[in-house]
Amino acid sequence: MSTTATRPMAVRAQASRDTGTREKPSFLSTGILILGALYCLFPVFWVLAAASKDGTELFSTFTLAPSTHLWDNIVELTAYRDGLFWRWMLNTALYAGIGAVVSTWVSALSGYVLAKFDFPGKNGIFKVLLMGVLVPGVILAIPQYLMLAQAGLTNTYWSVLLPQIISPYGIYLARIYAAASVPGDVIEAARTEGAREMYIFNRIATPMMLPGLVTIFLFQFVAIWNNFMLPYIMLGDDHLFPITVGLNGLLNQGASAPALYTLVLAGALLSIIPLVIMFLFLQRYWRVDLAAGAVKA
Amino acid sequence: MAMTVTRPGPAAKTAPAGEPRRARNFRSRVLVPYSMLAPGIVLFLVFMAAPIVYTLVLSFQKKKVSGLGLGKGSQSQVFAGLDNYISSLTDPEFTASVLRVLLYGVILIPLMLGFALLFALLLDSRRTRAGNFSRTAIFLPYAVPAVISSLLWGFLYLPGVSPFHFLARQMGLELPSLLDPNLVTFAICNIALWGGVGFNMIVMYTSLKAVPSEIYEAAKLDGCSEIQTALRIKIPIIAPSLVMTALFSMIATLQVFAEPTTLRPLANSLSTSWSPLMLVYRDAFTRNDVFSAAATSIVIAAATFLISFLFLRIVQKRAFGQEN
Numbered sequence: 001m002s003t004t005a006t007r008p009m010a011v012r013a014q015a016s017r018d019t020g021t022r023e024k025p026s027f028l029s030t031g032i033l034i035l036g037a038l039y040c041l042f043p044v045f046w047v048l049a050a051a052s053k054d055g056t057e058l059f060s061t062f063t064l065a066p067s068t069h070l071w072d073n074i075v076e077l078t079a080y081r082d083g084l085f086w087r088w089m090l091n092t093a094l095y096a097g098i099g100a101v102v103s104t105w106v107s108a109l110s111g112y113v114l115a116k117f118d119f120p121g122k123n124g125i126f127k128v129l130l131m132g133v134l135v136p137g138v139i140l141a142i143p144q145y146l147m148l149a150q151a152g153l154t155n156t157y158w159s160v161l162l163p164q165i166i167s168p169y170g171i172y173l174a175r176i177y178a179a180a181s182v183p184g185d186v187i188e189a190a191r192t193e194g195a196r197e198m199y200i201f202n203r204i205a206t207p208m209m210l211p212g213l214v215t216i217f218l219f220q221f222v223a224i225w226n227n228f229m230l231p232y233i234m235l236g237d238d239h240l241f242p243i244t245v246g247l248n249g250l251l252n253q254g255a256s257a258p259a260l261y262t263l264v265l266a267g268a269l270l271s272i273i274p275l276v277i278m279f280l281f282l283q284r285y286w287r288v289d290l291a292a293g294a295v296k297a
Numbered sequence: 298m299a300m301t302v303t304r305p306g307p308a309a310k311t312a313p314a315g316e317p318r319r320a321r322n323f324r325s326r327v328l329v330p331y332s333m334l335a336p337g338i339v340l341f342l343v344f345m346a347a348p349i350v351y352t353l354v355l356s357f358q359k360k361k362v363s364g365l366g367l368g369k370g371s372q373s374q375v376f377a378g379l380d381n382y383i384s385s386l387t388d389p390e391f392t393a394s395v396l397r398v399l400l401y402g403v404i405l406i407p408l409m410l411g412f413a414l415l416f417a418l419l420l421d422s423r424r425t426r427a428g429n430f431s432r433t434a435i436f437l438p439y440a441v442p443a444v445i446s447s448l449l450w451g452f453l454y455l456p457g458v459s460p461f462h463f464l465a466r467q468m469g470l471e472l473p474s475l476l477d478p479n480l481v482t483f484a485i486c487n488i489a490l491w492g493g494v495g496f497n498m499i500v501m502y503t504s505l506k507a508v509p510s511e512i513y514e515a516a517k518l519d520g521c522s523e524i525q526t527a528l529r530i531k532i533p534i535i536a537p538s539l540v541m542t543a544l545f546s547m548i549a550t551l552q553v554f555a556e557p558t559t560l561r562p563l564a565n566s567l568s569t570s571w572s573p574l575m576l577v578y579r580d581a582f583t584r585n586d587v588f589s590a591a592a593t594s595i596v597i598a599a600a601t602f603l604i605s606f607l608f609l610r611i612v613q614k615r616a617f618g619q620e621n
Contacts, residue, residue, distance in 0.1 A: 026422070032416075037427075142577065222439065248559055276437060
């Protein structure tokens with residue numbers, strides 16, 4: 001952040017790395033960023049240590065000092081009501097995984113049609129959709145509950161899966177990706193060859209949109225995995241809970257039975273591991289493709 | 298899961314040769330796009346439009362004889378006019394929850410977006426090192442759902458667990474607990490800041506990356522320092538991203554629910570009506586009064602729209618409608 005810093009002449013990071021003319025590092029700006037990084041990593045480090053403690057150590061030993069009971073805690077958590085915790089993990093994978101795949105498919109198809117077809121009512125549909133982006137989604141949860149209750153679908157997997165398939169923001173992003181990555185000539189050529197519209201979408205447009213669709217998938221995956229209120233409202237049977245609702249319930253019981261706290265913390269640690277791994281592997285999709293959506297938005 | 302959507306087979310077929318031109322035209326101009334949009338439109342109508350209409354209908358009704366059934370006890374529903382709205386807007390608990398969330402938003406949004414912008418600009422600066430590590434670390438909390446981050450921070454706030462209280466005790470000081478009634482808003486702000494700063498940073502950083510480097514070259518020739526470049530060139534160029542992140546942050550703020558709900562077992566100071574949405578939840582499911590819950594929902598939704606539109610008007614509608 002020093003005022004004496006200069007920008008390279010023409011090309012940025014990449015080129016200068018090749019020619020080896022890196023600028024003098026700034027300790028201040030690097031330091032601020034590292035502080036931010038430490039702040040963000042701190043609870044993760046803490047839960048690594050905390051999940052390895054037994055019930056008395058949790059409140060008596062230094063908070064960041066690890067102990068030796070991690071495996072015991074995991075065994076105990078696994079034994080808790082015949083492995084209910086792992087059922088929650090599986091449910092979460094099901095809700096977020098299947099929900100995000102179907103949602104991405106619907107968003108891709110709708111976005112593709114809105115970008116590449118010209119038909120009466122198109123602008124109206126798109127405007128209504130944009131309003132949908134602004135609708136506070138959580139506010140829909142109570143009427144959705146009442147409607148699904150009338151259909152006899154509350155307290156089922158469907159009640160959590162179905163409402164989260166429609167994503168106005170996903171369609172909005174898919175429209176941008178389709179407009180940018182699927183050339184009209186290619187569609188015309190395929191039509192002249194006699195290809196059906198759905199064939200064109202599935203076999204020609206989808207592969208072209210694929211990097212963008214991965215981003216939509218990630219968005220939806222995180223949105224569903226993060227959505228607490230909907231399953232909290234819809235589900236009564238704790239065998240159907242996703243991990244978030246399950247751990248919330250366990251924490252509530254912990255208020256009267258503090259022995260459960262060690263289980264809650266072991267569960268919190270185990271539940272963030274898969275997501276963190278997924279993030280590290282798919283990180284480049286966030287970087288590359290948010291640009292296409294966010295910059296133009 | 299693909300069974301929820303149907304392939305629009307027949308409509309997509311190429312028209313037979315003998316078909317009249319107008320029919321063929323109608324088929325390709327209207328039937329084909331609409332049948333392909335059908336899954337999206339149906340889901341939108343069933344899970345977004347219908348619930349909104351249903352909430353509106355409920356908000357103008359009330360129970361005549363207090364029954365037990367939530368949905369099926371419709372025989373006792375009567376038209377209530379604006380009663381639910383009046384009682385909702387004059388409910389001191391509702392006003393208090395709105396004020397709490399306003400304070401929460403006023404603290405959280407500038408901090409979150411400010412840090413996100415600072416980090417994004419630092420990442421974009423060529424003099425910063427360890428950028429990959431920091432970017433990954435700061436973005437990582439986005440992968441942690443609000444319930445779990447609230448749970449982790451909730452424990453960290455407990456004076457018996459917190460390392461800050463530990464350090465203070467070593468120095469003979471006694472820090473106040475962040476879970477105290479006066480401070481719990483800050484406790485929730487910190488959780489939301491932790492979870493949100495990385496995502497907003499990534500959105501801004503990707504916008505910065507898309508700026509052509511010729512602009513910086515010109516700025517440098519004109520003698521711009523790096524801070525001047527950041528303030529006068531980079532921030533104005535990524536303004537649309539800033540508008541978008543601000544808008545989404547405001548909408549999310551109004552809907553805060555998971556964080557205070559998860560903190561409640563650890564913090565007695567959090568009431569069941571801490572945020573407007575918690576109040577809606579309590580009315581609908583604890584008090585079985587879906588009608589006032591519906592009215593309160595509509596008030597929150599209307600406020601969200603109003604704030605969104607005012608905000609977009611103020612920033613000259615730069616965020617939406619320019620994607621072509």
